[in-house]
Amino acid sequence: MAKNKRDGTFYINPYLGGVLLGLVLFSTYYITGRGLGASGAVKSSVVSAVHTVAPVHAEANKYYSKFLSDDASPMSNWLVFEVMGVIVGGFLSGTLYGRLKFKVEHSPKITGKTRLIAALTGGILFGVGSQFARGCTSGAALSGMAVLSASGIITMMAIFGSAYLFSWIFKKLWI
Amino acid sequence: MVGPLIPMGVIPETWNNVIALLLGVGFGFALEASGFSSSRKIMGTFFGYDFVVLRVFFTAAITAMTGIFYFDYMGWMDMSMLYINPYYVMSAIIGGIIMGFGFALGGFCPGTSFTGVAIGKIDAMFFSGGLFIGVFIFSELYPLFQGLYNSHNLGGAKIYDLLGMRDTVFAFLLIVAAVAMFYGAAFVEKKVNKVEY
Numbered sequence: 001m002a003k004n005k006r007d008g009t010f011y012i013n014p015y016l017g018g019v020l021l022g023l024v025l026f027s028t029y030y031i032t033g034r035g036l037g038a039s040g041a042v043k044s045s046v047v048s049a050v051h052t053v054a055p056v057h058a059e060a061n062k063y064y065s066k067f068l069s070d071d072a073s074p075m076s077n078w079l080v081f082e083v084m085g086v087i088v089g090g091f092l093s094g095t096l097y098g099r100l101k102f103k104v105e106h107s108p109k110i111t112g113k114t115r116l117i118a119a120l121t122g123g124i125l126f127g128v129g130s131q132f133a134r135g136c137t138s139g140a141a142l143s144g145m146a147v148l149s150a151s152g153i154i155t156m157m158a159i160f161g162s163a164y165l166f167s168w169i170f171k172k173l174w175i
Numbered sequence: 176m177v178g179p180l181i182p183m184g185v186i187p188e189t190w191n192n193v194i195a196l197l198l199g200v201g202f203g204f205a206l207e208a209s210g211f212s213s214s215r216k217i218m219g220t221f222f223g224y225d226f227v228v229l230r231v232f233f234t235a236a237i238t239a240m241t242g243i244f245y246f247d248y249m250g251w252m253d254m255s256m257l258y259i260n261p262y263y264v265m266s267a268i269i270g271g272i273i274m275g276f277g278f279a280l281g282g283f284c285p286g287t288s289f290t291g292v293a294i295g296k297i298d299a300m301f302f303s304g305g306l307f308i309g310v311f312i313f314s315e316l317y318p319l320f321q322g323l324y325n326s327h328n329l330g331g332a333k334i335y336d337l338l339g340m341r342d343t344v345f346a347f348l349l350i351v352a353a354v355a356m357f358y359g360a361a362f363v364e365k366k367v368n369k370v371e372y
Contacts, residue, residue, distance in 0.1 A: 011216075014227045015357075017209030018234020024201040025235060026242035031186065031194055033179030034258040036202055038286035039306065046310045063317035081192040083289060085199020090290030092200070093207035102295040105215060105372070116301045119214075122281020123288070123302035126274050127309015130285065132324065133270025134260055137284035138202075140267070142232065144260055146239035148345060150332040151262035158271020159278065166279030167221035173280070174218045175370050 006098035025146055034078070035143025039130035041083035043067070063131075079139075107174050118173055133158075178252035205235075207290040214282025214291070214298060215372035221279070223367040226360035233353040244346055259331030266324050281305070 011017075028036050047067045051058040058064040094100045106115035130136040133155045135144070141159055144152015167174065180186045186194070209231045210216040219225025246252035278284060281302045283291060288306070291299025313320065329337075335345035 011210040011227070012208045014209055014230035015234050017205055017227075018231040019238050021202070021205040021209070021231060021235035022238025022242070024198060024205060025239040027201075028198050029239065029243055029257055030178040030246065030252055031180045031198070032191065033182040033256055036198070036286075038284070038289065039310070042285065042303075042306045043310050046307055046314065050311070050314070061314060061317065062321065063314040078191060078195045081195035082199035082202070085196040085201075086203035086206070086286060086289045087293045088196075089200035089203025089205075090207040090212060090293030091203075093204045093290075094212065094294030097208065099207075099212065099294045102297060104297045105213060106298065107215065107372075115298050118280045119282070119298040119301040120305045120308075122277040122279070122283070123305020124309040124312065125277030125305075126281060126283075126285060126302075127277075127306040127311075128313045129270045129273030129275075129277060129309075130306075131270070131310060131313040132266045132273060132320070134263070134266070136274065136286070138286040140260055140270075142236060145236040145349075146243060147254070147257055147259055148240065148334050148342065148349075149259045149262065150329065150334045150337050151260045151267050153334045154262070154264075155267050155271045158268050159275045159284075162272040162275025163278035164221050164275075166276050167218060170279050171222070174215065174282070175222055175224070 006096075008097060008099040008101070010097050022146075025143065028143075029146065032078070035139060035146065036082065037079045037135060037139030037143065038083060038086070039127070039136035040077065040079035040139055042127065043131065044077040044080050107172075109172055109175075114173070118170075177250070178246065179256055182256050183253075202286070203290050203293065205231075206287055207294065211287040212290040212294050212296060212299070213372065214296075214302075215370075217287060218282050219370070219372075222370070223363045224370040226364060229356060229360055233356060237350050237353050240346060240349070244343070259333075262329040262332045263325065264327035264329060266326065269323065277305075277309075 025036055047064050104112040104115055106112055133140050141152055141156035176185050181191055210227050216225055217228050220228040247254035283302045285306055288299045288302040292303055335342045
């Protein structure tokens with residue numbers, strides 16, 4: 001069956017996608033000496049926002065103050081630029097393969113509203129967890145695995161192990 | 176040019192953010208083109224109907240790892256200069272478990288949700304919004320978590336050191352394990368009923 005590459009159903013071969021992603025990750029280490037990330041950009045934005053709204057509070061908080069320094073704004077963080085790139089790259093791919101469309105994707109067994117509540121709750125939990133683990137699936141797990149760091153491998157196993165267990169508990173949300 | 180290029184001073188530091196943007200474009204493209212902008216495609220890995228996450232994730236990890244080992248062996252990159260996330264045992268495990276819980280409810284991780292946002296997935300926008308709330312909650316409650324967050328610090332520990340293995344032996348075993356999982360995934364996919372999404 002010939003697929004129309006622009007009707008939104010075409011995805012590249014997952015092994016090709018993996019090699020592409022691996023080469024991007026390798027290049028990141030080779031050029032910058034650090035890995036990729038995602039949740040770090042959210043952290044920088046939150047630190048920056050809180051510092052703008054309530055500077056005294058942010059400086060008194062032991063967590064925000066770790067990431068505040070006098071010479072650089074927390075927004076001028078490497079990961080903030082990288083994540084802007086991620087959105088551009090995702091948009092380019094979505095354009096190329098015809099996937100640009102506003103929609104709530106959900107299992108036919110649940111309503112769109114249920115999906116949005118679950119997505120928001122999942123995001124909140126991921127936000128909390130990524131701070132404990134000092135990174136998310138990108139920054140802690142994937143980038144950590146590429147350099148065989150203990151934190152990367154252990155975090156990866158904890159994320160996927162726990163996600164496997166919980167996804168069967170919340171099976172109705174998906175299938 | 177011996178890497179890492181920016182820490183070695185081969186490329187000036189001022190280019191760092193431009194390079195971050197460009198690498199991010201590659202990252203986002205690879206994620207979206209592989210199907211990571213769809214939460215139901217991502218969740219296929221846990222129910223056995225689509226193992227795209229397992230395939231992409233482990234292929235990417237072993238590709239990057241092999242490149243790093245090869246460049247280090249050839250003297251083209253000093254692996255010891257690469258940033259290693261410190262391993263705080265309890266915090267890493269608990270954080271991973273909380274993230275797994277969030278994964279099962281939300282169907283995304285932060286990076287993949289951003290590609291969902293980029294193509295207009297409203298559920299991805301809610302997930303991404305949740306990330307900001309989650310980070311805010313953690314930060315505000317940090318005094319409660321501080322002890323746990325800073326306990327059992329093993330620094331930039333390597334997995335092969337903890338297991339008492341040579342680095343190359345562990346790397347080789349990881350590749351073998353990945354290939355075995357790829358075969359296993361293809362086997363399971365054939366047995367599991369297709370899910371339309």
